[in-house]
Amino acid sequence: DQQVKQNSPSLSVQEGRISILNCDYTNSMFDYFLWYKKYPAEGPTFLISISSIKDKNEDGRFTVFLNKSAKHLSLHIVPSQPGDSAVYFCAAKRRGSSNTGKLIFGQGTTLQVKP
């Protein structure tokens, strides 16, 4: 039972345009969400996060939106750059697991930004 789902395996956008990556979850006990970026042959690196008490968090070109009623979050990248081409993972932490910090990951979306 996959509790965090990224239903689009890949996304292709033009440089300078907006990239929107989506993530759906099923567990209403999730209280913290993170996005990671992964380049080939490297480990995932943290990008941006959001607590369930917020609906938006912004960091430079990256904005994460959280819609709790829909159990949906999205990552917006504006403007997209070729260096953003990578696999993006959505992850979630369940309330009550702060002592372990356990994260549940989606299967990733491969973003390609074309020059």
Added chain:
Amino acid sequence: DTAVSQTPKYLVTQMGNDKSIKCEQNLGHDTMYWYKQDSKKFLKIMFSYNNKELIINETVPNRFSPKSPDKAHLNLHINSLELGDSAVYFCASVSPWRESSYEQYFGPGTRLTVT
């Protein structure tokens, strides 16, 4: 200065062999994890240690045995390797309650190929 390092980066071995993967972090974190990324690209948590104590043990065959000699190291030993063990294994670390961000730092991964 590498924050989370893993050795080896690549490991090719035959079925039935026993192998180990090592992980070290110099971030001062007290919680470390092992993840498996299989062919479907899901990142699945296997184990977690906090200050040398096992705190997460997912449904993993007992051929896999983690060992944490100190809080900066978490090694993974695999006995009687099987074809299905072929995957990329990632180590990660965090101090969830100290930083309250749950942002795990990942190593570069170890690609294990069992032939």
